[in-house]
Structures are given as structure tokens and as C-alpha cells.
Amino acid sequence: MNGLFAGLTHFQALLFFALVVSVTFAFLSKRGAAERVEYVLWVFLAFLLVAIGIGWLMYPFSR
Amino acid sequence: MSEAVKKQGTGSLGLGISVALASWAVPGLGHLMLRRWGKAAVYFLCVGGLACAGLAMRGGIFGADATDMFDRLGFFADMGAGVFYFLAHMIQTAGPDVAHASGDYGTRLFATAGILNLLTVLEAYEIGRGWRT
Numbered sequence: 001m002n003g004l005f006a007g008l009t010h011f012q013a014l015l016f017f018a019l020v021v022s023v024t025f026a027f028l029s030k031r032g033a034a035e036r037v038e039y040v041l042w043v044f045l046a047f048l049l050v051a052i053g054i055g056w057l058m059y060p061f062s063r
Numbered sequence: 064m065s066e067a068v069k070k071q072g073t074g075s076l077g078l079g080i081s082v083a084l085a086s087w088a089v090p091g092l093g094h095l096m097l098r099r100w101g102k103a104a105v106y107f108l109c110v111g112g113l114a115c116a117g118l119a120m121r122g123g124i125f126g127a128d129a130t131d132m133f134d135r136l137g138f139f140a141d142m143g144a145g146v147f148y149f150l151a152h153m154i155q156t157a158g159p160d161v162a163h164a165s166g167d168y169g170t171r172l173f174a175t176a177g178i179l180n181l182l183t184v185l186e187a188y189e190i191g192r193g194w195r196t
Contacts, residue, residue, distance in 0.1 A: 005119035006165060013168045016116060017175065024109045024179050027102055028186055 018047035074193030083188040088145045090180045093187030106183045113176035114147035121160040122169020124151045137170075143177030143184075 008016070022043035026036040086093030091107035094100075118124075125137035141148050151173075160166040189195040 005116045005169075006121070008120065008165065008168070010164065010168065013120070013165075013172070017113070017172060020109045020113050021175065021179065023105065024182070027105050028182055 014048070014051055018044050018051075022047065074191045076192065079188045079191035082191040083184050086184040086187040087143070087180065090145060090147075090183060093184070093191070097187065097190050099190070102183075106180070110144065110176045110180045110183070111147065113172050113179065114144045114151075115154060117169040117171070117173030117176060118147075118151055118155040120169030120172065121155065121157060121163075121166040122171070122173045123159040123161045123166065124148070124155075124170075124173060137174060140174040140177040143179075143181040144173065145180060147173075147176065 022040045025043055026039040030036045030039045082093035082096050084093075085096055086106075089107070090110035091103035091105075094103035094106060125134055125141050127138060129135040129138045141151075147154070159170075161170060186195065
């Protein structure tokens with residue numbers, strides 16, 4: 001387990017985080033498989049887009 | 064009693080508190096008591112997965128001796144993970160290493176596991192009270 005997670009890049013950790021949180025949110029707030037799958041996809045993509053967007057916004061300040 | 068909760072939408076304060084405590088202690092246990100098998104499995108895997116990943120990445124765990132508000136918030140979030148918080152030192156044998164980015168991510172993942180579990184605790188309480196079906 002340590003070997004599996006210890007070497008994760010920031011992006012890989014973000015993917016794992018986004019997937020797990022979106023699945024939990026879907027089960028907390030939606031009923032039915034179809035609704036949950038749709039919600040997981042939306043939240044997962046929203047996490048990625050927002051994170052990448054904020055990353056780009058912060059890029060000029062990294063130098 | 065859980066069947067009655069499911070069918071009639073009625074519950075009790077005692078049931079609500081007991082499933083909330085069970086949910087906090089072991090993620091998914093409260094839903095297991097309410098016979099919500101699928102939710103119980105998903106919550107255990109998601110909260111447990113995040114917590115174990117955070118520990119494997121050598122994330123820091125906030126202790127009860129927190130000195131400032133951020134540390135106290137971190138302690139509150141970490142405590143939400145229930146059994147994973149109390150077993151953290153057994154799972155994370157190498158100890159935390161927040162000097163590296165990976166350890167920092169691990170700290171956040173573990174805190175998120177705690178917060179997610181607190182949300183499942185609230186849901187279990189609402190189902191136990193009959194406020195939610």
C-alpha cells in the first residue's frame with residue numbers, strides 16, 4: 001500500500017481524490033444508479049477543470 | 064426497526080444517535096445497521112481508501128494538543144475518520160513526513176476522509192430519525 005501511494009504525483013493524487021469524493025457525494029445526494037453515475041462524472045470533471053484552471057491562473061506567480 | 068424506518072419513514076432519537084455513533088466509529092457501520100448495504104460498502108471503501116492513502120503517503124495526523132485554530136480544525140477533521148484515526152499510528156509505521164509534497168497531500172487526504180465520514184454520520188442520523196428515507 002505504501003509503495004502504491006507514496007510515489008503519486010500531484011495530478012495522480014488529484015485524480016484519486018476527485019474520484020473518491022465524487023463517488024461519496026453521489027451516494028449522499030442522489031438515488032438510482034443512472035443519476036449517481038451522471039453526478040459522479042459531473043463532479044469528477046468539475047474537480048479536474050477547477051484544479052487545472054486554478055493551476056493555470058497561479059502559473060504566472062510561480063516565477 | 065430499520066425495516067420500519069425504511070417503509071414508514073419513522074425513526075427515533077435513540078436509533079439516530081446509535082447509528083450516528085456507529086457511523087463515526089467505523090465508516091459505513093451505521094448504514095450497515097440500517098440495512099443500507101450498498102451505501103455501507105461504498106462509504107467504508109471511500110473513507111477507508113482516502114484515509115489509508117493519506118497514511119501511506121506519510122501524511123501528518125493532528126493531535127489533541129493542537130495549539131492554534133488551524134491545528135484544531137485539522138484535529139476535528141482527522142477525528143472524523145473514526146477508527147482510522149485511532150489506528151493511524153499502527154497503519155503508518157514509518158511516521159509522517161510532511162517535508163515532502165507527498166506527505167502534504169497525504170495530510171489533506173486524511174482530513175478529507177474525516178470530513179466525508181462526518182457527512183455520512185449526518186446522513187445516518189437523518190435516516191435513523193426517519194427524516195430521510
